[in-house]
Amino acid sequence: MKFQYTFLFVVLLNYFTLAQEKVKLYDVIPNASKSEAMLGEENIPVLYRYPLKDADKAVLIIPGGGYSHVAINHEGHQVAKEFNKQGYSAFVLYYRLPKDENMPERKVGPLQDAQRGMQYIRKHYAFKKVGVVGFSAGGHLAASLSNHFGDVKIDNAQPQNLPPDFSVLIYPVISMRDSITHKGSKKSLIGEHAAEQDVAYFSMDERVSKNTPPTFLVHAADDKVVVLQNSTSYKEALDREGIPNTLFFYETGGHGFGLQNKTDSRSWSDSLFVWLKDVLR
Template identity: 35%
Template structure:
């Protein structure tokens, strides 16, 4: 009886340990050292109907999903869920993506970044980028612990999360916060970048006005609009990029991806783009669309080609 009990406890412990190893949530910042934060009564809100929607994020985190060591290929992808800079479609464009990547031996790290707020932040337009830079530096500093190669850490973002990803990919050297610890010595440059139906421009008629308003506010500011129109910020050092978009996207026009692709081409940056005739906006893994869901295989093929 004692042997059975002992074995049962071992199984429970190993199962718990395995779960923890596969899904670990870590705060991005040391306690009381979150940049651009204003103390307020604002609280995080979680709403779950068909998907988990998180808003008013106060404590940004990363949620780490690691494949088994025997399956791991050394690559990692930070994931930025979309939601118009108003909410995060946290499972639909976050944890579901991480689990899917794990099936290919890729570490998936979901970034629960702060959304712009006039109540709890200073310079709210910089806050998502602050958290994105920190997330990249944190993952790079943990690479050895997580069986990740430091030069194979990329990003993927969807919709407004695609805007944040493209912002990180073009503003990774911009100093938007003061270093808080040794992690901030690591590079914030992604090694590669994937953008799903991304918001890119704030200066063209094809912009997504909702994302612009939430990030930059109501006041017209041409300098900020240009600064965060990421097709204008591409350089030769922008990471290789993979883009997907649907032509019939009625929320974020396909021209956003076309603009970014052209900017990459003009700067000599390797770029791959897949434009689908149908799919609308926010299709995530598109598991119910036989044609559209192939984008994930195209992504994996592209990632393999980078090695």
Template identity: 40%
Template sequence: MSRFLALFIILPMTALAGVLDNPITLPLYEGTPPNHQDSSHQEIIESNDRRIFIRQVTTPTIEVRLPAKGNATGHAVVICPGGGYRGLSYDWEGIDVASRLNGQGIAAIILKSRLPDDESNQTPHLSPLLDAKRALRIARHNAEAWGYDSDKIGIMGFSAGGHLASTLGTSFDAGEPEAADPIERHSSRPDFMILLYPVISMRESFAHSGSRSNLLGNSPSDELLERYSNETQVSPSTPPTLLIHSSDDESVPVENSIAFYQACLKHGVETEMHLYPYGGHGFSLAISHGGRLSTWPDRCLEWIKELEL
């Protein structure tokens, strides 16, 4: 009996050697990222009894977390954690959410994007969007190898990460067919968007002032305010969108989601919105809140699986 047990333990570990590379962390770029300039800044990882917060990202990456092959639905989601464009709530709105998606057969790709408020950016507001575009292209380029469909890749964003996600969803491009880098030949358009208590507008009336100043500076031009007020950038080609927000959010007013929802309706974009009366801001999976709010992941998963892509 003991000999059999020893074999049972040794053989599976040998067979799993390649599988244990999951999750995979990859740099977004080979060499120096675009829009980069030399600075003394180095990445800072802050950890407290609640979450991990990453600041001053100079080497943007993606962390790829895949479900078991037998459970895979063919969908993938690039996740943009929030943090007011000052940092990234990497476990709270990244790792834990990825695990929830994996448990339902959905590949999850956590984006650690550059932040605009450090000195390593030439033009601060450009870096986050460049990184989000690159993450979508990499996800699409590797779809077959990572076990999902290249036309079922969505983006999910929380708070300021929701602003980044919705900026990509309204400012994507088709790729460069003649690019030397095959990754750059792919479209950066997400096939669907999931926006959680998102910063949408840069307009004074209901903008999140911290996100706006970190992204655009203290005195942004009217042109920049318009460009990054994403409710004004929706078009018929904006991907299907799910919005989730709480009405008592005092940091990012619910008007942000409502404005984007109305813009989607105006342009014929498939959209769904769930507004909860409680939850405040930054509730992540809402485990501690309980009640209906904690079921938002179920509504989200239902919506993804019923999309006709």
């Protein structure tokens, strides 16, 4: 009996160790003004892998944090485990934060890492479908990946390998326009007084095209951090282009609730997985 318990413990330990394996995104980090040793571990992008042996679908998960930190747990690891339960392999992106002291062009650093994350998944696995899931500023980065795949920011990448097959944007920052943007995300990414070309480039509701993937949006009406108009503006742009989409709407919940909105018994993830079955069939 003791042997059986020991064996079971080893099996479980190996499983969870494998499920959370961390891999570096690059051999040589692009757009970096310092060596890795000088950057420090907190500034080195990595991918946490949650693979399932027989999964034919996967997601790249991008946590939020206003481009000032990465909310890796409740908008990353917890979400990966939920997708695992539904038969998806999952990969959590820890991306570089835009910092002038670490990169010559800070505004493209996060997008480089998102493109590299998708490139890595497609290169090392043979999933039939790979989507992207992003929260808050991570939702902005996920939307950037979903619309700027033709503007390749990393070496040895083909544009056709970068677009997600679907997008899931949870209380996302969408616009860089001052009227509705999350000012902290804007300031961190492109600067408080950014040039018009940068504002337009990073306003994702202005970048939607017929090639933008099907999109599932989640937002609460009382979100005072990232206002609802970010999601509704993106939805309107998707509708104009005929892109399949839906907005899972909460009256209450505020911002940053992750998987569970404690003010509402409905689960957005339950609705998402039903929606995905229809979209991906």
